[in-house]
Amino acid sequence: MDIKITEAAKSFKNRSGKVLEIIKDLNLEIKSGSVLKIEGASGSGKTTLMNVISGLISPDKGKVEIGGVDISLLSESEKDRFRAENIGYIFQTFNLLSPFSAIENVYAPAAFSGKLKPGYKEKALEILKSVGLEGFEKSMPYHLSVGQRQRVAVARVLFSENKIILADEPTASLDKVSSKAVFDSLMKCREFGATIIFASHDETFKELSPDQVLSLDKGGAA
Amino acid sequence: MKSTFIFKAVLHNIRHRLVSFVISVFAIGVAFTFLSGVGVVSFGIAATAVNTSLRYPLVVGPEGSSDTQLVMSSIFNIDKPYGTLDYSVYEELLRDERVTAAYPLARSDSYRGAPIVGVNSSFVRDLSRAYYLYEEGFDGQNPLPENDLHRAVSGYKIAERFNMQIGDKFVGSHGHVGDSHAHVHDDFEYRVAAILEPVNGPEDYSIFTHYKAVWAVHDDHSCDHHHHGDDHKHDHETLTAVLVRTVNPVATAQLEGEYSAKPGSTAADVGRTVRRLVEYMNKAEQAAGFFSYGTLFIVLMMVFVTVLMSVNERKKEMALMRTLGIGRGAISLTVMIETMLITVSGIVAGLIAGHIALYFAKPVIDMNLGIDLEPFLFTAIEVQGVFITLIFGQILALAAMFRIYSMNLIEEVSRD
Known part of the structure; x- marks a missing residue:
């Protein structure tokens, strides 16, 4: 799925009422199956850009087209459906839903959108095994280590076979072994043709060899 | 599967706020226990009063007795005879x-x-x-x-x-x-x-x-x-009294007038006295009902506030759900079901506790009030209470649902 961002801008008011321009007149094209690395200091707008791409927040102006569809024109429920079908998210922390076990977290998005296919449990088990979490399928999030939780989040992306993967500092709180496991999983996603947009300071990710690098400083694209 | 996931999320939320859930259910339950007691006892008194009044339309008693005292002492054996x-x-x-x-x-x-x-x-x-x-x-x-x-x-x-x-x-x-x-x-x-x-x-x-x-x-x-x-x-x-059956209501009215006017005696139309008593009881029942509804209102508001507080606590998780493509509808539904579950659990617990309490209190109530209580009778005030609570609970649940629905979770979390 190609992603095209045209003249996008997004600003927020902080608690004291001051307007902060996070994204300013951004133009960007990402080809289907390519890898985009977003660079920038903390507060430069990396997360905001990912939220804009996923349709979680709408740009104040400009448009975001994914696969030819202007997502800002979609209704909230259409955006939800679109996200559930196409976009996988991996955050630095807090990736799992606490009411559900590891395996349930893997297929939760599909379950909530009523799109589970026969054999889903076997598939989820297989994926958990592939990310090194065999035997942890029934563990609740609060019984897993930070690294294990990140791997469950990656397993969820692998299960959903999302066409676009947004990874926001996915290995920032992980040790080297866990970071490698997450990286390997993202490589698998690349193998099945997913577009990967990531922000990371982790050296391991250098091997992902991005097709594009977007540098953001405060207020817009550098 | 979707409903299983939603229900599981609801149960999880309840488990994590078990104390507030139990307190809310208990508070609604107490109000309903009271409502059951009022309903069943009032019905028992009214039914006995009406049945008995049909048997003896007139009571003649000593001069100076009030109608109520005469009927209560001679028919229900509750009050003391006057003389x-x-x-x-x-x-x-x-x-x-x-x-x-x-x-x-x-x-x-x-x-x-x-x-x-x-x-x-x-x-x-x-x-x-x-x-x-x-x-x-x-x-x-x-x-x-x-x-x-x-x-x-x-x-x-x-x-x-x-x-x-x-x-x-x-x-x-x-x-x-x-x-x-x-x-x-x-x-x-x-x-x-x-x-x-x-x-x-x-x-x-x-x-x-x-x-x-x-x-x-x-x-x-x-x-x-x-x-x-x-x-x-x-x-x-x-x-202490004479229970009288007459040829017709006109004779009852005539005899009542005559014996009330005679020195040394008075008479009471049992039907009219009982109707007055039942009216008083209905008013008492309504007053008790209002008290119960007042309690229920406060409890439901408390439930509403605690649900909203829990929503604030769970904003981050809800935001994560949105990023995973889980719709606002499904998220709001979990909050709505949670509110409804508290309300329904409270109603059921209260009704069961109320009727069981009546079952055990029956011998004492029967003997003191001279009635034959039916402890497991479901009365009109309870039906009314269930409907009002469910409707009010539903409105609160919808308000909580609307609050979630209108929240921009991502922006709220970003601001935090």
Whole structure:
């Protein structure tokens, strides 16, 4: 799925009422199956850009087209459906839903959108095994280590076979072994043709060899 | 599967706020327990009152008695009789062609709190011809013969409560429960000759003896030195009331007017008095209902606030759900189900607790109010309460749902 961002801008008011321009007149094209690395200091707008791409927040102006569809024109429920079908998210922390076990977290998005296919449990088990979490399928999030939780989040992306993967500092709180496991999983996603947009300071990710690098400083694209 | 996930999320949220869930359910439950008690007891009193009023349309009693006191003391055996009525009034009523039946009542003594009521055989025959137990040679046509004044016929419930057997002997206490002048008539023994089958009325909690036995007890035992008030004179050949059945309602009204105007007597239209009592009770029921609804309103507001607080606590998780493509509808639904679950659990728990409490309290309530309580009867006030609570709960749930629906979770979390 190609992603095209045209003249996008997004600003927020902080608690004291001051307007902060996070994204300013951004133009960007990402080809289907390519890898985009977003660079920038903390507060430069990396997360905001990912939220804009996923349709979680709408740009104040400009448009975001994914696969030819202007997502800002979609209704909230259409955006939800679109996200559930196409976009996988991996955050630095807090990736799992606490009411559900590891395996349930893997297929939760599909379950909530009523799109589970026969054999889903076997598939989820297989994926958990592939990310090194065999035997942890029934563990609740609060019984897993930070690294294990990140791997469950990656397993969820692998299960959903999302066409676009947004990874926001996915290995920032992980040790080297866990970071490698997450990286390997993202490589698998690349193998099945997913577009990967990531922000990371982790050296391991250098091997992902991005097709594009977007540098953001405060207020817009550098 | 979607519904399983939503339900699982709801259960998880409840488990994580178990204390507030239990308190909310308990508070709603208490309000419903109260509502059940009010409904069932009011219904029991009203049903008994109406049934009894159909049996005896008129009561004639001593002058100075109020309608309510006369009806309560002579029909429900609750209040104390005001004084005494000359026996000649009963004889006069028997002779009146507008009267189809008249039954003398002489109340004064009690046995372990149960009233001993002096009546005659025709009263007992009219009340019931079905006996649970009776002694050998007992004649159902003449259950209280004048030549055996020690004989007593017990109501079913009181015999059951005190484990009375045929042939058991007992003595009455003069006066009523809590009366400072009460004393035992140990010189006059009664013998249980028969136990009636239940009649589902205040009579189940009474012991019947011949009215002349009441006279005999107080002839033998001079009351003059006991400093009773005016309402406890036990002159020879007096009654406390006469229950009257008439040819028609016009005759009832005429007799009521006549006997109220006569010196020494007064009369009460039982139907009208009972209707007034029932109206009072309905008002009391409504007042109790309002109290319950007030409590429910406060509790439901508390539930609403705690649900909203939990929403704020879970904003981050809800935001994560949105990023995973889980719709606002599904997220809001979890909050709505949670609110509804609290409401429904409270209603069910309260109704069950209320009716079980009534089941255990039944003997005490029945005996004190002279009614036959149906502890598992589901009354109109409860149905009304369930509907109001469900509707109000639903409105609160929708308000909570709307709050979630209108929240931009991602921006809220970003701001935090």
